[in-house]
Amino acid sequence: MLPSVGGGIxxxxxxxxxxxxPLMRPCxxxxxxxxxxxxxxxxxxxxxxxxxxxxxxxxxxxxxRRVALPLNRxxxxxxxxxxxxxxxxxxxxxxxxxxxxxxxxxAPDAYTYQASxxxxxxxxxxxxxxxxxxxxxxxxxFGLGLHPFFPLxxxxxxxxxxxxxxxxxxHSPLPTSHDAVPGSxxxxxxxxxxxxxNHAFTGxxxxxxxxxxxxxxxxxxxxxxxxxxxxxxxxxxxxCFEPVDHxxxxxxLPGGAIANGMTLLAGGESxxxxxxxxxxxx
Numbered sequence: 001m002l003p004s005v006g007g008g009i010x011x012x013x014x015x016x017x018x019x020x021x022p023l024m025r026p027c028x029x030x031x032x033x034x035x036x037x038x039x040x041x042x043x044x045x046x047x048x049x050x051x052x053x054x055x056x057x058x059x060x061x062x063x064x065r066r067v068a069l070p071l072n073r074x075x076x077x078x079x080x081x082x083x084x085x086x087x088x089x090x091x092x093x094x095x096x097x098x099x100x101x102x103x104x105x106x107a108p109d110a111y112t113y114q115a116s117x118x119x120x121x122x123x124x125x126x127x128x129x130x131x132x133x134x135x136x137x138x139x140x141x142f143g144l145g146l147h148p149f150f151p152l153x154x155x156x157x158x159x160x161x162x163x164x165x166x167x168x169x170x171h172s173p174l175p176t177s178h179d180a181v182p183g184s185x186x187x188x189x190x191x192x193x194x195x196x197x198n199h200a201f202t203g204x205x206x207x208x209x210x211x212x213x214x215x216x217x218x219x220x221x222x223x224x225x226x227x228x229x230x231x232x233x234x235x236x237x238x239x240c241f242e243p244v245d246h247x248x249x250x251x252x253l254p255g256g257a258i259a260n261g262m263t264l265l266a267g268g269e270s271x272x273x274x275x276x277x278x279x280x281x282x
Contacts, residue, residue, distance in 0.1 A: 005031055005038045007089035007101045007117045008046035009148075012126060014217055014279050021215050023279055025149040025238045045148035046085045049132050050111045051262070052145045053200070053229060053248040054078040056174055059110075060251040062140060067110050077172070081147065083107075084115055097121045104135075112136035125278035132272075134265035141257035142265050144273045145225065145244030152193070152237050154212030160228060161188040163203030166247050173198045174249050193239040197232045200247035204228050208241065211282065220278040227261055243275055 002010050011026035024044035031038045040046045056078055059068040069079040072086060089101040098120040106112050113136070118129040130144050150156065165185060166175030181187075181201065185194070190211060208221040208228070223243035231240040246261035247253065253260045263271045 001099055001119060002027070002031075002043065003089040003091050003099075003101055005043060006040040006046040006085035006087060007103065008040055008043035008085070009119070011044050012277070014215075016124075016279075016281060021212070021217060022151050022153075023217070023219050023277070025151045040085045043149070045146055047115075047117055047128075047130050048145035048147050048242070048244060049082050049084040049115055049130065049142070050105075050113055050140070051082045051143040051250070052147075052242070052244040052246060054080050054173060056249050056252055060257070062138065065138065067140070069110060078174070082143075083111065085147070089117065106135075108136075111140060111142075113142070124280060125276055128275045128277075130273050130275070131270055132265075133270040134267055137267050139264050139266045141251060141262040142271055143244065143246040143250065143257075143262040144271065145229075145242055145246075146223075146275050147240060147242050148277075149238045149240055150210055150219075151212075152239060154215040154217070156193060156239070157190045157211045157213065158187050158193045158208070158230075158239075158241065159190040159211075160201070160208035160230075160241065161205050162201035162228070165202065166200045166253075168199065175200065175247060175253065178202070193230070193232045193241075195232045195234045197230050200227055200229045200244075202227050202247060204243075206243075208243075210241070213282075216282050218280050218282045220276075220280070222276040222278070224273045224275075225261075245273060 012024040014021040027043050089103045092100045101117040103115045113132050115132045120127045165181050167177050204226050210219045225243050225245040229242040250260040251257040
């Protein structure tokens with residue numbers, strides 16, 4: 001765990017056999033992106049809050065009030081992944097099996113919040129509890145998720161039943177239409193993660209599994225959400241299966257943020273999501 005780098009996880013490995021096997025892509029080498037800037041995308045996983053993925057048009061409206069969101073990466077055309085992944089979290093308590101982190105974010109014209117992130121090892125499982133409280137004066141739509149990176153070693157296969165997917169124009173990940181999951185992307189049966197996908201899947205059961213047959217390992221994923229983003233970049237040795245409570249650009253989709261899974265929090269109100277990763281030998 002690296003509290004100073006977005007409260008993220010450095011590595012999550014299986015230690016039940018004759019050798020250590022990464023269950024998430026391990027963080028290797030330097031994390032420096034440039035002097036004084038850390039690169040969370042080299043982590044094994046990091047939290048997503050107060051929203052996930054990208055938001056178009058430089059912000060959005062809540063009623064008649066515009067919320068402006070500046071670009072937060074110089075290599076992306078849109079604000080991405082909220083702010084928690086780019087902040088230094090504070091460790092409030094920890095022991096050999098658990099750690100509790102907190103973050104206070106103040107942005108008067110955008111999101112002002114207090115977040116907590118609790119990691120706990122429970123036997124063969126890692127439990128992650130992510131909670132956010134709106135500490136601002138105005139109601140705001142909040143969304144939560146995790147951004148794990150999973151290795152493709154060992155013939156990785158993914159099982160993640162969903163009923164719908166947000167499609168895009170093929171040039172950006174911003175969704176343009178919602179449709180039933182096409183047969184080639186149907187993960188209701190275990191299959192290769194494929195490549196070239198960067199889409200939000202909806203109608204998810206909240207349960208998934210990743211298998212590495214050549215390592216005889218399976219990782220069960222359970223999340224209190226019904227959406228996931230699957231990102232499978234071409235030519236990389238990992239894929240991302242991101243359990244989230246809202247699709248990409250939810251604030252601009254038909255019906256708006258709340259109809260698409262985000263939670264409208266008035267000042268002092270909170271939302272919490274729990275994610276569990278349980279490993280087993282097969």
